[in-house]
Amino acid sequence: MDVNVRRNGNLREYIRARIAVDDESLDPRTFARFASLLRGIREPVILDIGSGSSSMIAWIVKESSARKVTIYGIDSDKDLLDQARRESLDLLRSAGFAVRSGDQVVAGTKPERSVEIRFPPGDLFNRGLLDSLEGIAFDGITSRAFFDAVPRGPSLDLVGRLLAKGGFFYSTLNASGAVELVPFFEDRELEEAVLALDPGERGARPEGDRSGRALYDELTGMGFAVAGYGSSDWSVFPWNGAYGGDEEILVNALLLSLYEEGLAHASVDRFALAAWYAERSESVERGRLSLMAHRTDILAIKS
Numbered sequence: 001m002d003v004n005v006r007r008n009g010n011l012r013e014y015i016r017a018r019i020a021v022d023d024e025s026l027d028p029r030t031f032a033r034f035a036s037l038l039r040g041i042r043e044p045v046i047l048d049i050g051s052g053s054s055s056m057i058a059w060i061v062k063e064s065s066a067r068k069v070t071i072y073g074i075d076s077d078k079d080l081l082d083q084a085r086r087e088s089l090d091l092l093r094s095a096g097f098a099v100r101s102g103d104q105v106v107a108g109t110k111p112e113r114s115v116e117i118r119f120p121p122g123d124l125f126n127r128g129l130l131d132s133l134e135g136i137a138f139d140g141i142t143s144r145a146f147f148d149a150v151p152r153g154p155s156l157d158l159v160g161r162l163l164a165k166g167g168f169f170y171s172t173l174n175a176s177g178a179v180e181l182v183p184f185f186e187d188r189e190l191e192e193a194v195l196a197l198d199p200g201e202r203g204a205r206p207e208g209d210r211s212g213r214a215l216y217d218e219l220t221g222m223g224f225a226v227a228g229y230g231s232s233d234w235s236v237f238p239w240n241g242a243y244g245g246d247e248e249i250l251v252n253a254l255l256l257s258l259y260e261e262g263l264a265h266a267s268v269d270r271f272a273l274a275a276w277y278a279e280r281s282e283s284v285e286r287g288r289l290s291l292m293a294h295r296t297d298i299l300a301i302k303s
């Protein structure tokens with residue numbers, strides 16, 4: 001639902017609100033396999049695409065034990081990239097590294113380890129950025145909650161081009177269809193229709209909300225061997241009537257996305273939709289609405 005959230009100008013708030021839910025939702029086996037591949041590389045050079053909150057970068061730093069790690073974080077949103085740079089600096093500092101930073105880089109050293117994180121500016125499809133990345137044989141490429149926001153085919157082509165032979169691609173939290181809200185809304189038919197709307201159909205989101213499922217076949221079609229696949233479904237329930245952390249912001253952002261999606265479809269009755277949105281928003285305010293959203297993680301090796 002990222003494109004609609006972006007259009008509403010609250011992308012940063014939404015990304016922040018997702019972090020804890022995303023962290024809890026990961027498929028642990030796919031993650032463990034990714035971590036073990038990462039630890040098996042002597043001096044890994046990793047590219048994280050759509051770094052946003054820098055949460056994937058934090059995982060890479062935490063999970064890698066190599067003497068030297070180099071990470072490239074890219075994001076089309078300059079403010080988010082700046083923020084990712086600042087947060088990476090804090091992360092290294094709090095992990096006991098002696099840190100230094102420049103315009104587009106932060107680095108940390110300890111007697112036995114060094115980590116360098118580069119933040120070259122630009123969109124993934126920016127020619128200049130690609131030229132600068134193409135000379136690097138990446139051992140791994142990662143993405144977290146990225147593939148719903150971009151045209152999948154061209155993005156995967158770039159993954160295939162930038163990744164070294166034998167390198168891994170670890171992509172988490174890819175929207176894979178079903179979103180459920182409980183308890184049921186009075187007019188179940190209306191809610192089912194709203195939940196089933198696929199923005200991809202009208203081109204608002206390049207590939208709709210089902211990118212996670214498609215990645216499996218598309219990667220195998222590109223000659224990758226899938227080494228891990230599992231669900232990272234969001235599960236939000238207001239325990240004792242209260243949402244944890246930023247969950248309320250997250251659920252509200254999703255409701256707004258669905259409402260806006262409904263407005264864009266002539267087949268949906270606007271008055272009924274407005275009543276649905278008002279009722280669902282109120283039930284969030286009262287701590288009554290639960291949400292589940294299907295997401296998938298995939299780990300694949302380039303042959």
Ligand SMILES: C[S@@+](CC[C@H](N)C(=O)[O-])C[C@H]1O[C@@H](n2cnc3c(N)ncnc32)[C@H](O)[C@@H]1O
Pocket residue numbers: 002015018019022049050051052053054055056074075076077080122123124125143144145146149150
């Ligand atoms: C939903 S956010 C996820 C951010 C981060 N990976 C996380 O898990 O918190 C998607 C990110 O992809 C970035 N993005 C979208 N299109 C992009 C593109 N063409 N090139 C680079 N980054 C892009 C957005 O700016 C945003 O930060």
